[in-house]
Amino acid sequence: MDVYLATPRGFCAGVDLAVDIVDLAIQRYGTPVYVKHQIVHNPKVVADVEAEGAITVESVEDVPEGAVVVFSAHGSPPSDYEKAKLRNLTVLDATCPLVTRVHNEAKKYSKDGKKIILIGHVDHQEVIGTTGQAEMVLVDERQDWTLPEWEEDVEVAVLTQTTLSVYDTAIAIGNIRKSHPDAIVRDDICYATTNRQAAATELADMTDLVLVIGAQNSSNCNRLKDVAIKKGVPAYLINGPEELDRSWLESVEKIGITSGASTPETQVKAVIEAVAPQNIFRVGPGEIKTTFAIPRDLRSLVGSGQRSSSKEESILDEDN
Ligand code: SF4
Structure with missing residues (x-):
């Protein structure tokens, strides 16, 4: 059995930025730092920032008065900023640019x-x-x-x-x-979504089964699954190897694997290890690494702190 691995896949520049803003907020303000809504739609990423001292809440009302809160990458309505002002919160906006x-x-x-x-x-x-x-x-x-x-x-x-x-x-x-x-x-579908769907389309054209690694509430992961299904290929969205059903792999020679823009590469690696393929082939147009700068009004956060997104460089290949 061979694995065909989509390139690009995994973290986008907006996710890198959002996670970095939480990290920098913790370095600057100490813990806890509150995060309104999951910082990105992935349980592992949420668990990782919570392990560092972030507390995820669903609404501004859940943040104690005077606390520090990061607004998630998905963006927030103006009413949330108004509520935060009334509660005397320090808001760090991690909305993707x-x-x-x-x-x-x-x-x-x-x-x-x-x-x-x-x-x-x-x-x-x-x-x-x-x-x-x-x-x-x-x-x-x-x-x-x-x-x-x-x-x-x-x-x-x-x-x-x-x-x-x-x-x-x-x-x-x-x-x-x-x-x-x-x-x-307007052409608002972002580069990361477009490129990952293009790679998933190529993947579906040459494989018997597509595994999308990521969370059920991730929009871009679900769309990657849809791309494969539209091509007539069975596709499943799983968080990691613990959700892999071995019966899916019966009679399958070529497995396509991709991941959404909020999925850590470690989860992809864990699924590949569970599948234990004979060969791994890369498929897709690739992507030039994009980085979004810390927004101007948050630059004071950087100070002596370091952005940590380089931690999420691909661990499986060098061309992603
Ligand atoms: S998927 Fe696109 S819009 Fe969403 S955070 Fe990533 S780059 Fe930004």
Whole structure:
């Protein structure tokens, strides 16, 4: 049995940045540092930052008055910053810059008087943050949806959640364009999502089974699984080897393995060790390593502290 390993896979620049901000906050302020919502959607990453002294909470109201809180990578609505101010919290914003860009687009188009459509998944944390920025209509492409009956000359701007399926989003955009052919459509699906889906597509073309390593609540992991299933290949999303069902491997010669943007490489390595392949082949377009700088208003955090994201360099190959 051989393993075909997607490149790229695993941590993106936004996840590196968010984890680093928690680390730096702990170095600067000591423990505990609160984190509003899981810092990224992966239980191992959450457990690791909690082992260092972070406490994950689900809402600003759960943070004690005057404490230090990191807002997660998914982005937060303005109401959360207002609540934090009232509670005298020190807020460190770990929102991925590519999510902040979508927030800024929403505010700009709203100011310009355009109607905004957001393609995104109901109740996903990123969507909660983005829909809080301005008035907009949410289109969840997994469900039946209709748009309001706007005036014919209304100007429309279409934004997207950053971690959607490239394929499904293109279909939703095509449907929106039927009634709004001149709509401005932003390309908001992020580089990490796009590149990992491209690699997963190649993987599915040449394997009998695809294992996506990551968390069930990770949007981009679920979309990687969808990519393989759409290609007609059985695919499973598992956190690690403990969730691997050996019956999936019966009669399988070629296993594709990939992981989402919030999955530590150690989990991928553990699954590969459990599968014990004869050979490992790399598949996919690769990716130039991207790093997001610490936001200007948080640079004082860096001080003598060191960013730790280099810890998550690939441990299986050198080209990822
Ligand atoms: S998946 Fe994309 S949008 Fe989300 S944190 Fe990573 S780079 Fe940012």
